[in-house]
Amino acid sequence: MTSAGEQPDRxxxxxxxxxxxxxxxxxxxxxxxxxxYDELTNALGDFLDRLAExxxxxxxxxxxTESLSELARGLDPLAVAERDRVFGRxxxxxxxxxxxxxxxxxxxxxxxxxxxxxxxxxxxxGGNGAVHGGAIPLVFDEILGRLANASGRPPQRxxxxxxxxxxxxxxxxTLTIRAWLVSEDGRKRVLRATIHDQDILxxxxxxxxxxxxxxxx
Ligand SMILES: CCCCCCCCCCCCCCCC(=O)SCCNC(=O)CCNC(=O)[C@H](O)C(C)(C)COP(=O)(O)OP(=O)(O)OC[C@H]1O[C@@H](n2cnc3c(N)ncnc32)[C@H](O)[C@@H]1OP(=O)(O)O
Numbered sequence: 001m002t003s004a005g006e007q008p009d010r011x012x013x014x015x016x017x018x019x020x021x022x023x024x025x026x027x028x029x030x031x032x033x034x035x036x037y038d039e040l041t042n043a044l045g046d047f048l049d050r051l052a053e054x055x056x057x058x059x060x061x062x063x064x065t066e067s068l069s070e071l072a073r074g075l076d077p078l079a080v081a082e083r084d085r086v087f088g089r090x091x092x093x094x095x096x097x098x099x100x101x102x103x104x105x106x107x108x109x110x111x112x113x114x115x116x117x118x119x120x121x122x123x124x125x126g127g128n129g130a131v132h133g134g135a136i137p138l139v140f141d142e143i144l145g146r147l148a149n150a151s152g153r154p155p156q157r158x159x160x161x162x163x164x165x166x167x168x169x170x171x172x173x174t175l176t177i178r179a180w181l182v183s184e185d186g187r188k189r190v191l192r193a194t195i196h197d198q199d200i201l202x203x204x205x206x207x208x209x210x211x212x213x214x215x216x217x
Contacts, residue, residue: 034090034092034093037086037090037093037097038090038093038094038095038097041087041095041097041098041099042095044099045095045099045103045121045123048099048121048123049121049122049123050122051123052121052122052123052125053122088100094106096142100138101135101138101139101142102118102119102120102121102124102135102139103118103119104116104117104118104139104142104143104146104177105117105118105119106143109150111150111151111181112147112180112181113147113178113179113180113181114143114146114147114150114178114179114180115176115177115178115179116176116177117174117175117176117177118139118174118175118177118195119172119173119174119175120135120139120169120170120171120172120173120175121171121172122171122172124171125171128168129168129170129171130168130169130170130171131169131170131171133165136163136165136169136195136202136203137161137163137205139177139195140161140163140179140193140195140203140205140207141158141161141207143177143179143193144158144161144179144191144193144205144207144209145158145207145209147179147180147181147191148181148189148191148207148209153189153211154211154212155211155212156189156209156210156211156212157209157210157212158207158208158209159188159208159209159210160206160207160208161205161206161207162205162206162207163203163204163205164203164204164205165202165203166201166202166203166204167197167200167201167202168202169195169197169202169203170197170202173197175195175196175197175202176195176196176197177193177194177195177196178193178194178196179191179192179193180192180193182206187210187211187213188208188209188210188211189208189209189210189211190206190207190208190209191206191207191209192204192205192206192207193205193207
């Protein structure tokens with residue numbers, strides 16, 4: 001875990017030293033691939049943070065647009081079916097190999113609860129130093145979804161996710177995030193989560209997760 005206000009090391013890989021219920025086997029046959037893909041998504045996340053903070057001149061905007069377009073064109077021939085993709089499917093990585101949501105770095109996990117840190121960089125700014133109100137449920141869905149699906153439970157989908165914004169959630173600070181299972185009733189699981197800045201409650205959420213029937217999308 002990192003101390004408050006400090007940028008977390010996004011390159012940390014989950015290792016075999018801790019039992020993490022949702023940690024899958026390395027699907028791609030070696031840590032080299034994981035590390036390389038993690039570095040790629042870290043670089044993309046850093047770019048988005050720096051872009052969000054910058055006020056570039058017109059010439060640089062044009063040059064960056066051309067560079068990004070060229071990179072995008074290079075990926076065109078590599079598109080694969082959803083189940084064969086890498087982005088967001090690397091459960092062996094702290095970041096899950098994605099940049100859509102900030103990294104939730106979980107230090108303590110068991111069958112019924114999880115806790116750790118989350119850091120919203122400048123990319124997730126709403127205004128006046130506060131995280132965008134849509135990014136907060138995104139992180140809650142991430143941690144609750146991972147907990148709901150953990151420990152060999154069948155795949156679940158979020159039926160509802162109710163978020164209360166209790167105080168400003170600041171960008172550029174390491175925040176504490178906690179999630180826990182409240183109840184289980186057949187296919188239904190209720191879970192709750194909180195985000196704190198030190199001892200200040202920033203936001204809390206309750207989610208209902210429904211176990212999918214075989215063949216249900
Ligand atoms: C290698 C691979 C790696 C892959 C990488 C893994 C990554 C791992 C990390 C993922 C982290 C992100 C996790 C994101 C998870 C999502 O965000 S999923 C996307 C958002 N959610 C959706 O799109 C869901 C859309 N809705 C649906 O599909 C369906 O409505 C549902 C939720 C499946 C439920 O439909 P259903 O199966 O027909 O169930 P239904 O009979 O209607 O309801 C069952 C019970 O739940 C109750 N219920 C249903 N909805 C509600 C509601 N809204 N309110 C109250 N009660 C309700 C019903 O009343 C019923 O109660 P009982 O009568 O049994 O007491």
